[in-house]
Structure formats: structure tokens, C-alpha cells
Amino acid sequence: MLSYQEIISTLEMLKNEHLDVRTVTLGINLFDCASHDLGMLKTRIRDKIGRIAEALVPVCDQVGDKYGIPIVNKRIAVSPIAVVCAPLGPDGMLEIARTLDECARSMNVDFIGGFSALVEKGIAAGDRALIAAIPEALTETERVCASVNVASTKAGINMDAVLLMGRAIKTAAERTAERDGLACAKLCVFANIPQDVPFMAGAYLGIGEPDSVINVGVSGPGVVRKAVDRALAAHPDLDLGQLSDLIKRTACKVTRVGELIGREVAELLKIRFGVVDLSLAPTPNVGDSVGEIFQSLGLLAIGVPGTTAALALLNDAVKKGGAFASSHVGGLSGAFIPVSEDLNISDAVAAGHLSLEKLEAITSVCSVGLDMVALPGDTSAETLSAIIADEMAIGVINKKTTATRLIPVPGKKAGDRAYFGGLLGESVIMAVNNGAGPNLFIRHGGLIPAPIQSLTN
């Protein structure tokens, strides 16, 4: 018999606190589609995705109905296309991007990830072709997401790739200038990319993964915030150890929901269940914000002194709660701080509380990195690369995932607003120190060696 309190608290989380399953992401291995013949390759990719993903959306809707929990996004992640399509040149890669976009439309998923390359130690021919195709691919397609891993703790930082990505981002922004550089919102540059991320734009299916797998991303910043508010209203003198424990218990509940839903979807699809990615992923809706949690914890806004410590507490408590709730926690699992996707965080930028430098600092204690950051349109490719390199260094040295999703908004300057629409939100453009100037450090290229932390054997 369920208790009255158990039922009421669960209903509150669902109805008023935005508890949902943010994404069910179906990973599909495409290596068995490989062919030197472009036509054959496209047909095989279409057939395989069609065969495995056909039931994804109806099954997710059915399970969402059964439990009364919305599965907000259904997505597909495929093997890194730079490897699957290694014999192709940039034009062939572009064709594959179009094919993936068609597949996403016909399967009715909102994004398909895996237009990806892993180049942390060196760039192979397929990788180079894919990176060259990224700006046009993300301009022409609507639902394709790209990611490039340019660094790892084991390999160091591939500065040649970092420079290439700075240029790719600049070009992608220019090609979508009339949409404030929207193409860049579908491109992540990573250090230590996990193989099983369900969240976009970084989702791809790793090389060590099964032929197909269901990974689930749960969210719930609103649930955490309300739990903190309620507890402090009842007991204003709670200390931070007690608040950490409260967040941990809340994260545990949220993770259990993701695991239950993910396992059932996987069972109905007869596909293996992979991981729950427990990330506090905000949306631009009021009450669904990570930034608001900082205010509930007593800070004026995200970005003021105390932010890094508060985020360290939050991120750690979320992980501990998630790890207890599920034996298969993976992906990014932490608190996201995507600027334009979180109304409260973009407001903190507009009010002058959060700068690019402080944002970078706090990414050392959370996932994922400089996410959905709008920058002035005159930010040079070299400066973009330098920002990426700094963020990669934080990931490499701290043995964690970091990433950038930078959008140099053409024709706009610091303080202007950029609009991306829907879940991608809008944001004030952040100022960049020496943004348009040259950067000789970046031009040196080469590899920054793997740090001493990599020698673990």
C-alpha cells in the first residue's frame, strides 16, 4: 500500500516541478554499413536505422503514458561517421549528413547525433573530411548534431584539431548568419568524450558499445530547487552538509524514474539497456533552471563569489544520489550550465553577474563546459580555438569530460541578444578578452602532451 505522502510528493514533482525524462536515446552501430560505394553506404544506413529505430517513438510514447511521465525527446546516436565513412571526402560526408537528417525526420526524432570524429591524438583522412564538411552539414541539415573529441587525459590536447575546430565554428556561424549562427548550436568540441552520452549535441555511439543500446537522460533541476526551497522554508538553519544530503536524496528519486522508464523502453524494443545519464539539464522555462538552484542556496545569482563552491556541492550530491539509485550511471552525469538554454543563467549574464571567465572557472567542478555561449561576431577563429584549448585543459588535467558549444554571432557584439529558438533559447552575448586579436600561442599547433595524471598503470 502506498502512502498518501508518497503519492502526493510524486505528483507534485511531475505536475509542478518539471520532472521528466529529458531524452531516450537509441544508439545504433553503423560499422556494418561501411562501403566504399556512397550509394550502397547510404542505403545500408537508411535500412539499418529504419529497422532498429522504427518503433522508438511509439514505444516511448506508450511507456510515457503508462507512467504519466513525459519522455520529452526521442533521439538517435550513431557510430562516429568519420570512422564509418572513412573512405569518403567532404562531399561524401555531406551526403551522409543529409541521409542522417532524412532518417531523423522519417523516424520522427528531434536530433540524430554521431556526425563525429575522435582526433585527440591525430587526424585520420576520414576525420579531416568530416571536419571539413561540418559547417555545410550543420547549415543544410536540421536535426544532425556533430561532435569532435580533440583531447583526452590519456592523449593530451591535439592543438592542430583545436585550430581546425575554431575555424569550423567560425565558418558554420557565418553560413547561418541570418539565424544568429544557429549551426554552431549543434556542434560540440570535447575532451574525454564519453561513449554513451544520451544528451545532444554530444551524443554518439562509442566504438566499444553494443550493436544497439538505449541510454536515458533524466533531468530535474526544478525538482532539486523545490526540494531545497521546501526544506529551507521549514528549517531555515539547515547547514550545507544537510542540504547536500537533501539534494542527494532528491537526485536518487529522479534517477530511479529514468532507470524504470529506460529499462521498460529497452525491454519493449528488445534492445539492451545502457545507462542513465543523471544530469540537471535545464530548459528556458521558468522553474526548470539550474541557475535558480544557486539562488535557492542563497547566492544573488550564478556567477557571484560562492558560485564555484555551490556548484561543487550540487554536482557532487547529484552524482552520489544517482550512483546509489542505479548501477549503470554513465554519460555526462552532472549539472549542465548551458547559458542560452537556462533563462536564469542568461539573465545572470545580462545583469553582469556571470562573465566568460567565471563560467570557465565553474566548469572545473561540473559537466560539461562552455555550453551554448554566444560570443561577439568578430571573435577570431584563433580566439575561438584558444577558448576551446583552455576548456580542454580543464578536462584533461582533471580527468573529466569538458566541452564547448560556442556561437560567435555574426554581426553582433557583446551585450546584444542572440536568439536561437525553442529549447536552445536566447542569451546576451558575452564579452571576450582580446576576442578579435591574434593568438600566436594557438598557431604553434602540435600536441600538448598527456599530463602526468595519465600514467596510471
Add this chain to the structure above:
Amino acid sequence: MTKVIISVLGKDRPGIVAAVSRVLFECDCNIENVSQTILQTEFAGIFIAAIPAGVTPEGLREGLAARLEAFKMYVQVKPLAANGSPAPPPAAEPFVITTIGPDAKGLVARITAVIAGYQVNVTNLLAVFKGGNEPGDNIMIYEVDVPTDIDQQAFRRDLQNQATALGLRLTIQHRNIFSAMNRI
């Protein structure tokens, strides 16, 4: 060994279960199941007990009534139907239906009419009507077993239509979601 079902109803006060169980003990009866609940000020208890040869349901009822006289309780004792081989219950999945909304006469009757119309069995019901606008003050929670072979969509649709007509916000969710979130 005969089994009886004993129901005891009346105003709640300390000592009711002690009095009933004392009489059963003195009559050499063995209690197999007990369930009790309190609604506002009223006590209701159900006992299933095995009674030895020589003790009759009527005799037991008289003994209980005498012991409970000071409590002003209503007591009923009746033999439990022999088990036989009851038809196995249909395959079903446990769901929780909740409604929140303004109090009115006939809410339980109208919602349960829909539930019964689909041969859905209510296994637990908790309803609180305190009036006012506080969501938690006017709530019905039905735990139900929904047969797997009924038209689930039609059942949901009819429930929602009835709730809308009554001005209620209704949710129907599989029980596992509550268990997963609240039980380790």
C-alpha cells in the same frame, strides 16, 4: 477447523483490539489476519480467525458483544465461505488513479462507476474532502488492478471525460513509478 470473519465498528478508543483478541484467545481461536483503520473518529477492524470445534459464530459474537459493551461497538461474526477453487483473477497491472479538485456530492460514485464499468478492481481507496482550494485537501487516490485485456485507451479516455465533467484533475499512472521513487 472453521474460519470466521469478525467485523468490529464504533468510536475509536484505546483497548478495542486488546478486548477482541482477549475474547478470541480465551475461546482458543487463532487469529490469521487482522486489518484495522480509523476514519476521522471511527474505528473499523476486520479479523479472520480459526475457531475450534464447540465454538459457534453466534456464541463468539455474544462473547465479543458482552466484552465490548462498554465500548458501544457494533460486532458481526460470520462463517468464512469454504475456499473451494475460486476462479483465478484475470491478468492485471496495478495502477494508481488520483483526482484533485473541488468537493461535490457523488464524486466517488461517478469515478467508481467508470472503474467498475471496465471490470477494474479497486484494491485500496483513500479519499479526503476538506473543502477549500488547497490541492491536497480534496483528493481521491484509488489503487486499482487494470485487466490487461481491456481497451486501455478507452478506459483512460472515459476516466478523463468523467473527471473533466466533474471539474477534477485526474491522473492514472502505473504503480511502479511511485514505488521506484519512494521505496529502496
